[in-house]
Amino acid sequence: xxPPQRRxxxxxxxxxxxxxxxxxxxxxxxxxxxxERLYIITGAAVEDGERAPIDLxxxxxxxxxxxxxxxxxxxxxxxxxxxxxxxxxxSAYLNLPFSVVTVLLTELLAAELVQARAxxxxxxxxxxxxxxxxxxxxxKL
Amino acid sequence: MDFKxxxxxTGPRTEDHLPHTAQAxxxxxxxxxxxxxxxxxxxxxxxxxxxxxxxxxxxxxxxxDDNYGSDSKTATTVAMDFGRISIxxxxxxxxxxxxxxxxxxxxxNGLFEGALGAVVLLDTxxxxxxxxxxxxxxxxxxxxxxxxxxxxxxxxxxxEELRSALDLPREIPIVECDVRRRASSRDVLMTLLRFLxxxxxxxxxx
Numbered sequence: 058x059x060p061p062q063r064r065x066x067x068x069x070x071x072x073x074x075x076x077x078x079x080x081x082x083x084x085x086x087x088x089x090x091x092x093e094r095l096y097i098i099t100g101a102a103v104e105d106g107e108r109a110p111i112d113l114x115x116x117x118x119x120x121x122x123x124x125x126x127x128x129x130x131x132x133x134x135x136x137x138x139x140x141x142x143x144x145x146x147x148s149a150y151l152n153l154p155f156s157v158v159t160v161l162l163t164e165l166l167a168a169e170l171v172q173a174r175a176x177x178x179x180x181x182x183x184x185x186x187x188x189x190x191x192x193x194x195x196x197k198l
Numbered sequence: 199m200d201f202k203x204x205x206x207x208t209g210p211r212t213e214d215h216l217p218h219t220a221q222a223x224x225x226x227x228x229x230x231x232x233x234x235x236x237x238x239x240x241x242x243x244x245x246x247x248x249x250x251x252x253x254x255x256x257x258x259x260x261x262x263d264d265n266y267g268s269d270s271k272t273a274t275t276v277a278m279d280f281g282r283i284s285i286x287x288x289x290x291x292x293x294x295x296x297x298x299x300x301x302x303x304x305x306x307n308g309l310f311e312g313a314l315g316a317v318v319l320l321d322t323x324x325x326x327x328x329x330x331x332x333x334x335x336x337x338x339x340x341x342x343x344x345x346x347x348x349x350x351x352x353x354x355x356x357x358e359e360l361r362s363a364l365d366l367p368r369e370i371p372i373v374e375c376d377v378r379r380r381a382s383s384r385d386v387l388m389t390l391l392r393f394l395x396x397x398x399x400x401x402x403x404x
Contacts, residue, residue: 060322060355060363063329066337112312113251113280114223114292116216137209141220143292145280149249150209154275155306156253174221187289188395191224191314194285195391198243198384 111159113145116174124170130161131170138171214246221288226390227310228295229303229335230319231327235347236295237279239319239377243384244281244293252277253306276302278309293387304334315394316342317386319377322352325363332364343371343393345386369396 119138148158165171228236241248255274283291320328335342357372371389375382
């Protein structure tokens with residue numbers, strides 16, 4: 058029996074390239090060429106571009122006491138971030154979409170109520186020492 | 199979405215707290231067709247009970263070629279299961295997989311950006327459901343390895359036959375696994391890490 062054969066959508070495409078350092082900045086002034094362009098609902102008054110570079114695996118930790126003016130969402134977020142927690146985990150525990158958590162965090166970061174510990178591979182391909190550390194950690198599993 | 203102060207928000211259990219020394223998270227994304235075992239794989243290696251994060255998107259005419267230019271938009275919620283492995287006191291690895299609808303993951307801003315790489319999980323009974331995902335990873339330049347989840351009643355193909363069917367260059371590892379087993383899932387991740395390491399070595403000979 059022969060397996061089905063994959064056909065490439067773009068025959069001349071190049072082999073995988075490293076990540077672009079700019080990450081998600083796909084709207085670099087050119088007209089949209091991709092019909093699958095996406096629009097994330099933020100539902101909050103944070104302008105595009107003001108949003109902090111928050112990744113799913115950015116670690117967040119509360120850095121101040123809860124101010125009386127905090128919203129219920131902010132209070133809950135600060136409460137669960139007494140120990141470091143990834144944005145993905147915050148989203149899961151608060152049962153809020155990632156983009157909504159991002160908006161919340163942008164406000165909290167601006168108010169210096171939380172600290173963000175940025176993912177270290179955001180800017181470029183992971184370096185060898187990082188990969189070796191991950192391998193070493195996996196071997197202990 | 200309503201968020202009431204009366205809603206009980208349960209944070210992580212005490213044993214699920216990361217140490218205060220945790221400095222950075224890295225991520226690996228597990229992709230593949232529906233029912234291929236992505237969530238099982240996340241669960242088999244995660245130190246926490248897998249959690250679910252989600253994203254809400256509006257999309258215009260996704261996959262609907264005759265719908266261009268129309269104003270019709272649909273809100274779609276994409277859910278993503280994930281787990282966690284503490285690597286050191288400072289470094290935490292997160293694994294993301296999703297229960298279905300893989301075409302939407304690539305619309306999730308930032309899911310693949312900054313990821314170490316991806317694992318393409320395959321079921322040889324439905325090889326073709328992975329073709330689109332592989333193409334998209336290639337287009338995005340996300341490095342990946344292929345792991346064949348060996349279901350008992352699935353056809354077994356020699357690796358080179360799979361490689362040819364998937365049209366993959368020979369440097370991309372293809373391994374078999376049983377994602378229900380922790381050691382097997384771990385070995386898949388190790389295969390990915392070794393592959394990434396070889397790429398890094400090739401890029402920076404120093």
